[in-house]
Amino acid sequence: MAEKEQQAYHPAAANGYSRNDAETGGVDSKELRRQKQKKWALYIIAFVIFQTGIIVLFTFTVMKFRTPKFRVRHSKSFDTFDVQPATPSFNMRMNAQFGVKNTNFGPFKYGNTTVTFYYKGTEVGSTNVRKSKANFRSTKKVNVPVDLVMPTTLASSTDLISDLNSGILPLTSQAKMNGKVEIMFIFKKKKIANMNCTMEVNISTKSLQNVKCK
Numbered sequence: 279m280a281e282k283e284q285q286a287y288h289p290a291a292a293n294g295y296s297r298n299d300a301e302t303g304g305v306d307s308k309e310l311r312r313q314k315q316k317k318w319a320l321y322i323i324a325f326v327i328f329q330t331g332i333i334v335l336f337t338f339t340v341m342k343f344r345t346p347k348f349r350v351r352h353s354k355s356f357d358t359f360d361v362q363p364a365t366p367s368f369n370m371r372m373n374a375q376f377g378v379k380n381t382n383f384g385p386f387k388y389g390n391t392t393v394t395f396y397y398k399g400t401e402v403g404s405t406n407v408r409k410s411k412a413n414f415r416s417t418k419k420v421n422v423p424v425d426l427v428m429p430t431t432l433a434s435s436t437d438l439i440s441d442l443n444s445g446i447l448p449l450t451s452q453a454k455m456n457g458k459v460e461i462m463f464i465f466k467k468k469k470i471a472n473m474n475c476t477m478e479v480n481i482s483t484k485s486l487q488n489v490k491c492k
Contacts, residue, residue, distance in 0.1 A: 341461060346386045346412060347379040348455045348471035350393075353486035354421065361481050363442035366435070370426040370479070372486065374405070377419055378455070378471065380412035386469065387411040388457030393473065395426060396450045398437060402426050407455075426479075447479040 358371040376393065380386040388409060395403040403426040412418035426449070432438050441447055453473035460466050475491040 341383075341465070343459050343461070343467045343469065344381050345469050346382070346388075346455075346457070346459070346471045347377075347491075348391070348453060348473045349377055349379075349491035350451055350473070350475045350477060350489050351375045351377045351419065352489060356484050357423070359484050361442060361447075363439065363481075366428070366432070366439045366442050368426065368428045368442070368447065372424045372426060372479075373421060374424045374486075375419060375421050376407055377417050378412040379417045380414065380459075382414055382459045382461065384414050384459055384461035384465075385411045386457050386459050386471075388455050388471070391453055391455040393422075393424075393451055393453040395424060396452070397428075397432065397447070400429060400432060402428060402432075402449070407453075442481065445481045447481060449477050449479060451475045451477070 352375055354373045354375060356370055356372050358369060360367075360369040362368070378386065378388065388411065390409050391407045393405050393407060394401055403424050405422050405424040407420055407422060410418065410420070428438070451473060452475075455471040455473070457469055457471065458466050459469050473491065475489060477489040478487050479485075480487050
């Protein structure tokens with residue numbers, strides 16, 4: 279009877295698998311599945327972090343709206359240059375070059391702009407810059423003549439007499455350029471480029487020098 283019971287268990291062992299082997303195989307397959315799921319989760323997290331970094335970088339560089347700069351670059355020449363220190367008086371036509379610097383990743387379209395020149399707070403001339411546009415990440419150069427004429431209110435100015443005799447005429451220029459920055463042909467934002475420049479007219483060399491803009 280005992281021999282028959284022992285023989286009844288032999289066929290299960292003859293297949294090469296025991297109950298413990300089957301359980302071990304199930305555990306290994308579950309562990310492999312878990313490891314694969316972890317790897318995929320890590321890949322997805324890494325991809326999300328990478329995409330977020332790209333979006334943040336894009337937002338703070340390409341999509342950032344910057345205020346363009348409008349300034350006097352220099353004077354190429356003077357067509358008229360009549361300066362009388364003793365009187366005092368001056369009458370000059372200056373061929374000025376203005377610059378519109380646009381650091382945006384899109385064009386800056388601006389309207390007609392008036393640039394006014396002053397001698398110690400008194401207006402001595404003005405000119406107009408016609409509407410146009412500065413392309414993305416570039417400087418638009420505009421050449422415009424400016425008539426600088428002493429007004430009668432400065433006829434008795436001792437400061438003007440002193441400056442003309444020293445050979446240096448200090449001037450300032452101011453302007454407000456209204457425009458719009460356009461990025462990716464979709465996003466638009468109004469921007470104002472303010473000009474506030476100081477410069478000197480060198481009477482002996484008939485040239486513009488020491489141009490500084492804020």
